Amino acid sequence: MEPAPGATAGTAAYPPDQIKIHSMSANPIRRRHHTGEKSRLGVPATVTVRAYRPEARELIVERQFPRVGIIPAELHYRVVSKALRVTMRKPAEIAKRYERLLASLTLRALDEVLNASPATLVDSVVFDGRVTAVDPATGKAVTPLLLSLQVERGAFEEILLDEPELDPCCA
Secondary structure, eight states, X not given: OOOOTTOOTTSOOOOGGGSOOOOOOOSOTTOSSOOOOOOSSOOOOOXXXXXXXXXXXXXXXXXXXXXXXXXXXXXXEEXXXXXXXXXXXXXXXXXXXXXXXXHHHHHHHHHHHHHHSOTTTOSEEEEEEEEOEEOTTTOOEEOOEXXXXXXXXXXXXXXXXXXXXXXXXXX
């Protein structure tokens, strides 16, 4: 594999089309392997390979996260005296559910990236999670970084993602 044009010494970046990583889905992390299902909720489901650093055996990937609006503000509906009443979620509950969703999507993406990457080529993954939003001050689209982490293959493989009783998102 030849480094991308313009790559600097020590941080050689390889074009994403030369690195074989499968598209990620937004399915729950409980499944170990990609099933080919597409997101039915409009959740962005793609992990983009940004670079590969062969000297560090490190893959740098980015994932688009959904906006917080994916979490319904309505908790439940009730009919009282022929009128529909809506009970809303508290902002703290919405924030907690959104945080949990991002953690699940991150674990799922890391699991699939490491499973799709040979251990002889990839020892660690740098993961960046971004969301596309509108800056209220300028009205322009922005993609702030919500989450960034680096994980070693060995440490990640110790996490039990398949155990229904365990919840790696809340540990």
